[in-house]
Amino acid sequence: MALQIFNVLGREKQTFEPLVPGHVNMYVCGPTVYDNAHIGHAKTYVSFDVVVRYLRFSGNDVLYVQNLTDVGHLLDSGEDRILKKARQTQSLPMQLVETYARSYFEDMDALGVVRPDISPRASAHIPEQIKMIELLISDNCAYVADDGSVYFDVSKHEGYGKLSNRKVDSQEAGSREEVRGEKRNPEDFALWKHAEPEHILRWDSPWGVGFPGWHIECSAMAKKYLGDTFDIHGGGIDNIYPHNENEIAQSECANHAEFSRYWMLVGSLMVPDSSGIPAKMSKSLGNFVTIKDSLAKYRPEVLRMFILSAHYASPVNYHEDSLTAAAGGWERLYGAARLTRQHMNNAPEGDEGNAFQERLNQTKADFVAAMDDDFNAPKAIATLQELTRDVNTLLNSDTTVGLNTLNAINAIYDELGGKVLGLIPAGDTAANGNGQREAGLVELLISLRAQARVNKNYAESDRIRNELTKLGVVLEDRPGGSTVWHVE
RNA sequence: GGCGACGUGGCCAAGUGGUAAGGCAAGGCUCUGCAAAAGCCUGAUCACCGGUUCAAAUCCGGUCGUCGCCUCCA
Missing domain, CATH: 3.40.50.620 (HUPs)
Structure with a gap:
């Protein structure tokens, strides 16, 4: 079409x-x-x-x-x-x-x-x-x-x-x-x-x-x-x-x-x-919120998510609640993209989980059909949300997923969510010196916490997690004992 | 008054003839040392009335309501 x-x-x-x-x-x-x-x-x-x-x-x-x-x-x-x-x-x-x-x-x-x-x-x-x-x-x-x-x-x-x-x-x-x-x-x-x-x-x-x-x-x-x-x-x-x-x-x-x-x-x-x-919203009525003020509260991707969650030709009501809802929806999408990238760091080479490719093809076809229909971004986002459910299920299961499949999933998020909609930030850009240092420090704390958990010293492990949370570093324990982190 | 758009679950929002996508919120559950994340389950007959049709949220007519434009505004 x-x-x-x-x-x-x-x-x-x-x-x-x-x-x-x-x-x-x-x-x-x-x-x-x-x-x-x-x-x-x-x-x-x-x-x-x-x-x-x-x-x-x-x-x-x-x-x-x-x-x-x-x-x-x-x-x-x-x-x-x-x-x-x-x-x-x-x-x-x-x-x-x-x-x-x-x-x-x-x-x-x-x-x-x-x-x-x-x-x-x-x-x-x-x-x-x-x-x-x-x-x-x-x-x-x-x-x-x-x-x-x-x-x-x-x-x-x-x-x-x-x-x-x-x-x-x-x-x-x-x-x-x-x-x-x-x-x-x-x-x-x-x-x-x-x-x-x-x-x-x-x-x-x-x-x-x-x-x-x-x-x-x-x-x-x-x-x-x-x-x-x-x-x-x-x-x-x-x-x-x-x-x-x-x-x-x-x-x-x-x-x-x-x-x-x-x-x-x-x-x-x-x-x-x-x-x-x-x-x-207009200058003359004085009921406006500047982009600068809004960006002080919400990530740019969240603002885009809010804007793109209704068809472009529709009038849209501005509510703080709508922004919050957009933030929730965006985090779910981005979380799956992030999870995919984390898996890519230590996945085996190969085609395991290749059957998922069909699901990706379907997503892309649905996405393109939605956008071909007068740039129906909300519908296009829905196709990514549906994919996200399946990606989460796949990556949280015991199934081994090979690098080829992970790359293909990531490509969908990058291409459709990132390149077209501008919602998914590109994968890790080359970390600068500070970024590498920060990553090293967080990894060190995670290993200390892991040891505390092995020793069932939960007071200590929770303290590490809480302090990091206060600094905007969120830890999530994965099944199997590993811990992943991301900056809020 | 003229022209146009619209009225879908608690909120946002797709869906223009064949028995209602998706997100947020809520409740229950699974997993977990806990938490978080994630997954599963639960909910709408589509403003109202009438008509066309085997079949309508979707077409037609009417009613009610809302918004935009009619020389300030993306």
Whole structure:
């Protein structure tokens, strides 16, 4: 079964056929870098991380572009959100942008999100945006207002509203804000804004000094790096209108070509308020938890587990309990991967237990089927959980399991759990000097404890175990008298 | 008001026609010096009503409820 994607454009599952077989061009709307990212952002970008990882795992060459918005994203008040924050913190706008762009990558790196191939910034693509606006004006899809601002004329794009299912004439003029005098239609949106003197993010343009509108950056940068038509466009569902809709309108008018062929939008992260009513996690409501704060409490893999335990398109409620549950589920998975690796350290060479290979093949087939069905990560995780039960049974039994089989089990955890989902950390990396010393010390204590146990000096053996536990080193006695350990 | 999504065991969550995956939590059990880990066992008829069908959580209609978007937000 080939990969199926729920295409928001048309609202149906479709077989995914990239423009060029084996090659996927993909664009995802990135964050506006004016503050630390919160776990709502994490949900979106971890979701697309898994999409990209799986596409690559399936043999595709993926070119992944995700922008950073550092200009033009205005608040309701008409203020530029970056300028406002810069004023508040008494810093230069680009200083602020740099700070939070770094913070964003720091967070994404910590979460194991593979970096986009290209992270273009809006402010670095002003000429491309101006050029696209010129194209739109010459095609009569946009017009210049008296003050030097340029607006897109939505009536010129036949398919306007096709992504969000909106009809231009169904919207009441001025229902939410005063119809600006210079606009022809209330839905018309700014491609270029005239800059007042106090607006210090400003560039020269054919229409005077100003700055680009929010939507045009994505159109211009997607065109530059991915071409007029590309395969997948992603983002948060909250940007479906107007942002995504406007991207389509601009691009299709300017390029005379279809924009993105598949649209994938991620459901929002919700936070129940004091009375239990969920509302979207957002800066403006103040109900957010930053990624940094969350990572102070939970391992990155646990956060990913939480995010991936619901389908990407679903809205998800944020609860501490959900994180705790995710942690429990993750530990069970990782515990089995760890157990496998420990067995590898002193297993006999050979094919003993080879019958298990069939179980592994089944897991892989089920996993791929789940992911091929619109990236159904929760179902894919379930296949690993089911495998884990059997792995635990096998490795805790008296059966001898040869290295070949253990390697095969480990490969499944590495490949599916690690490489695709980013949940299972890679096997022991080459231990540095301190790591080796620590391992030696723990092994020494374990042997002392073993002696105490032989002597039935349980007070002493329990003391060693308890003290180590306090230090975050967990000991588990295995059948047969051996003891394994891991760091919590 | 318009458009869209959704309502599955205590919690989270898969499942779009053939008698409900998985995880967490809970209880019982096995193993264990103890502990931990692990394994086994125990539980839902799918918001409600009506319809289509041999057969529906799954399709259709209606009711109730929740959320998103309707130019601030991934």
